[in-house]
Amino acid sequence: MNNQLNQLIIAPTTLAGTSLTLIWQQPNNHQNIHGYQIFQDNQLIGSVPTSHTYFNVTHLDPETNYLFQVKTTPSDNKIFEDIGSLSVTTKAQGITVDITKPPYAIDPSGQTLSTEKLQQAIDDLPQNGILLIPANAEILSGALDLKSDMTLQIDGTLKGSLNPDDYIYSPKQRLKTTAHVNSDGLILTRYEGWEMACYRSLINAGHLNPQDRTTPNCQNITICGQGTIYGGGNQLGTAMKKIYADKKKYPRYVSDGIGGRRVRGRLISFIQCQNVHLTGITVQNPPCWTIHLIYCDTVTTNGIHIKSQGIDNGDGWDPDSSNNCMIFDTTFDTGDDCIALKSGKNPEGNQINIPCQNIEIFNLEMTSGHGMAIGSEESGGIANVSIHDCLIQGTDSGIELKANAVRGGYIRNVTIRDCQIDSLLVHSVSYNADGKPADHLPHFSKICLENVEIFGNSKDIDVMGHPIAAKNKAVELVGFENPHNPKDNTAYIEQISFDHVRLDNPTNTFFIDKSKNVNLRNAVTRNGDPVSIQFGQNIKNVTIDSHPNS
Template sequence: MKDHHVINFQVLPTTISDSQATVVWEKSTFAKHLSGYQIFLAGQCIAQLPQNKTHFTIQNLQANHSYQIALYCVTEEGQRIEHTQVTCSFATMSKSERIDVTRAPYRIDPTGKTLSTVRLQQAIDDCPNGGTILIPKDAIILSGAIQLKSNMILQIDGCLTASQNPDDFRFFDSSHYIGTCNDDGLALSRYEGWELYCYRSLINIGYIDPSDRQKVVCENVRICGSGSIIGGGNQLGMAMREIYADEERFPEYTSDYKPGRRARGRLLCTMQAKNVHITGLTMIDPPCWTIHMIYSDTIVSNSLKILSKGIDNGDGWDPDSSRNLWLFDTEFDTGDDCVAIKSGKNPEGNVVNIPTKEVHIFDLNIKGGHGIAIGSEQSGGIEDIYISDCVIKNTLYGIELKAQNERGGYIKNVHIHDCHIDRFMAHPVTYNADGHSAQTLPVFSDIFLTNVTITGEGRVIELIGFSNDVTQKTEPIEGVHLKWIHVKAKMQEAEILLTHCRKVHLYSISVLKEESWITPIDNQDIESVTFQPMAIYL
């Protein structure tokens, strides 16, 4: 019998609360021969899932209690396969003390008509270890920037909405802030690959310590609930840009972009944080990016809706020189990249030299935007990226690996499987090119696409390596494996373009044409097409 076992069956520790926990796993190569999985708790079947769902959140648990959970694979005929059982154990947290901020002693205005930053921050500062700050259902809390602390929960069942006044996202008294800020009350942050001073985000976790960017400064934080966070949108973003549009006053921001665009805060930002869980919420209209993770470790984001359509630079989920990241069961409709994986820009990214690695992305429903981007700010390196069971439709780029020629750095060990996407590209880009050049060209290597359906138009796969016209040096994309690729092109012809590539393996690439499948490319190795452009028409 084929081995249907799942692997890495685990409860993510960051997701464990006093009443719930989330279990995840990786399916075997033969998962397509299964109908799904059964999950058992205390001997009772609590869930039956299809084979493309590799996560489950167990709810209504007792606080401070130990549990064992088991998973079985189920055949196409609906039979449980006994020998596939895998188990794991976990213990829930102690009961969390919940503080309703609309009640005494804080009595925050629940109508959203009164700015409540000071009272909300006071409640956070007063929160006991392991406690929960609660914005209750139907309450609307209007706030500027707030700073969370270690070992706390922010539960939003109502609505947290951002002030439209950029001054509410500055420090006017930074005496209690351990991080660095400038004379204008802006905090040290990172944007588009540069460390610089920015307006604070609506929700802030941690800070940047330039003397030790690997140090953990905030940990064990959960932002959860059934409500929404509304970030002020373009109105707040444009207001934040105005003061920093003066390039003579702020020469450190001078670039080919107006400096003000880089001074905007985000909706939620973690900096040098560890063990953060973001779950359950609808996140709407940030002033630019939605969730930004800088120099952070072990961040889990799941069961979210991220909506930023029409927002300038309205990215959804941006890990930046961070590691051990999980994103799943999330819906995107954004004004830019839905996901953008980063690690700094030349020359700073090379000097800081903190890669983004171990990123696990699965079960996404992407309805619009630019798609999933890996790069272009990747000077510190990006590696070990795993993307599966995602539906990416109506996007400009599908899944795109990208770098600017002058950026240096690398992207390697990228695995994409069991996805429906618009297109796949790995190539140079020309924009966002300010800063001194790196000494080497970017390196892209070890890229695997398996069982992927592509439904875009025209050029559905594009692989273009890097070249420097001045030095005549090239850096081919190397080690690309395309296996079981199914093209459902909307036009008469679909195109695969290979330029400056080496060791490209094509196996079973098929196209649906006139309602029937044909396989024009099957089991070919293109060992070296470096310096030779190659186009394949399906």
């Protein structure tokens, strides 16, 4: 997912019969340009500002070759610099089936539950076909299963039923599915780091295969359109929880004391899917998490709006032990984490050992919720995360890298550049510790900030390890790197680079604790004044380079 400088590419999974999305990296001198111009077959088709490194191309013809070029718009408006060029052939276009017309003639008023008819239309759709919910139509449905090589185009509204019974497999449906289904009709999925039986989501694709979690069993799926996927929200989620709140059938679900909480389905769930594209739509009012990607490979999300304000556990976009995921041009108004990168909880996450890696996040706006979380479910590891050109303002935590002390796993190779964020938190957390401890401490490494502006809230940059009391052990510190001496109560954050960081907070203070190999470069306030650098305990190998206080 790390593109080479000045290389123009098509965003993965976005090439279709009549559209595609171009993406590129900013050149080194992007501060000196006004924006970018996009050319199709040597004709100018659009321009974007400097902060935008993507362009959606539409109204193309299927199975046709095109030449695309992107050039900078320099500040002097005289010299253009080529970002790159690309020759591409669009795909063949499948047939479009309007589900409000015969033979399905599904009720467009949203008054009739249409799950069976809608599922039949999906099952009947030929390869590469497009299933259309037209504008002004509202379709009421329970859980649906998408299949490989199809597009679901929603220009109207797909509305989720409020009845939990519409999100389980009936005995008749169990005969057709290859998913793991228990006696209650719940499916095997993953929630908060454990594989467990849950209700189905409104939209489902793929299934969890515990014998082979890395081989895709569903692929080449697009969900697009100008419409809305509207779930059952807290009303549905509460009903799902209530059914299982007093049951002792699933004791591991109530380890946090809240019976039935983990049984809820999501709004959209992809499991062991490959080549998925989500674009254009608004996704709103989930029963808990909004978009959950479990053991997936190559997923691109762009141009969507995620709304889960007021939803209990209303995460926005959650790649969970998934690889090669990209999200951009997306807005969040969430009741929990806008984005949460996950890879399982101890001890199961350590044993399954599938990392969440190669994630690119750019040109986003997060204006509510908790912000962006990397962990704490990171027992399988999280690696190679690029976050750039994002606005994260008005959130609780900004960007937070976190792990419980018993979690194990790692977070490494995280780069945050050209962003405006509320704060950066890199630390251990005490909550969500309800599994057998791992045999090693979490390890955080190679966290890099470049040209990041921090607005400042209760904490601006909080980078520290925390002591823990482990049962039958001496007191340790949760390690972003393991202590060199097992008896040493010191653990360090390693290889942290703060480069061209600006702070905007009342104290203008830069605080670092329990760290080594720290490189501070050009740390200033929003007004360009020197920041006050305060060091806590156990600091090693600090370099202050090109800092006004040095």
